[in-house]
Amino acid sequence: MKEKVLIFSGAGVSAESGLRTFRDMGGLWNEYAVEEVASPEGWAKNPELVLRFYNERRRAVISAQPNEAHRAIARLEEFFDVVVITQNIDDLHERAGSSKVIHLHGEIVRARSSVDPNLTCQLDGADLEIGDTCEKGSQLRPDVVWFGEEVRLMRAAEKYVANAERIITVGTSLTVHPAAGLLKKAKFSSEKYLVSVDEMHPPYGHRFLRGSATMVVPHIVNCWIAGRKP
Structure with a gap:
């Protein structure tokens, strides 16, 4: 499995x-x-x-076109059971090839x-x-989902976070709630990375990797596929 x-x-x-x-x-x-x-x-x-x-x-x-981060995430599906939970309302994850995408904000x-x-x-x-x-x-x-409206699919998203063995959090300031609070549901034992160009305090046991999504995400993906830690 x-x-x-x-x-x-x-x-x-x-x-x-x-x-x-x-x-x-x-x-x-x-x-x-x-x-x-x-x-x-x-x-x-x-x-x-x-x-x-x-x-x-x-x-x-x-x-717009999917970038290297989108494509690297899609490539993970060859080796892992991958779910993307996104705050974005665009379809770039899907166009890159990701098949399971939950759009919290529509x-x-x-x-x-x-x-x-x-x-x-x-x-x-x-x-x-x-x-x-x-x-x-x-x-x-x-x-x-507009300001003041209910965020969608939160219960389903919580279950996916809670069951994940590896997590990459990327491109978010983690200031928009309730979506940002999803990461509290992650298992303590899961391998977790926070990727950002801005200096951030990594939440909930994440390891912080500073850099752009297009540089850092493909690096993590390549390491995981090769069976090593980033």
């Missing part, structure tokens, strides 16, 4: 593929506060603006009904516009 590996990824991984993070935006987008375009209140106030913001981000995601390449969160559809690169409706007749919205 293959060892269970858990990858917990954040915006820093996608940033190396050229995708801007909220931090990169400095809290503003085209002079609008990010909360105005990423919250239920913003949606109720100005849905056209919210759709324009996410259409722009979706186009950026579609034109997926920008999908839309959902504004009255039934379980009614979703693939966008296939299309923009969302006012007047685009689901089969129940309600306006479609981005299938992402």
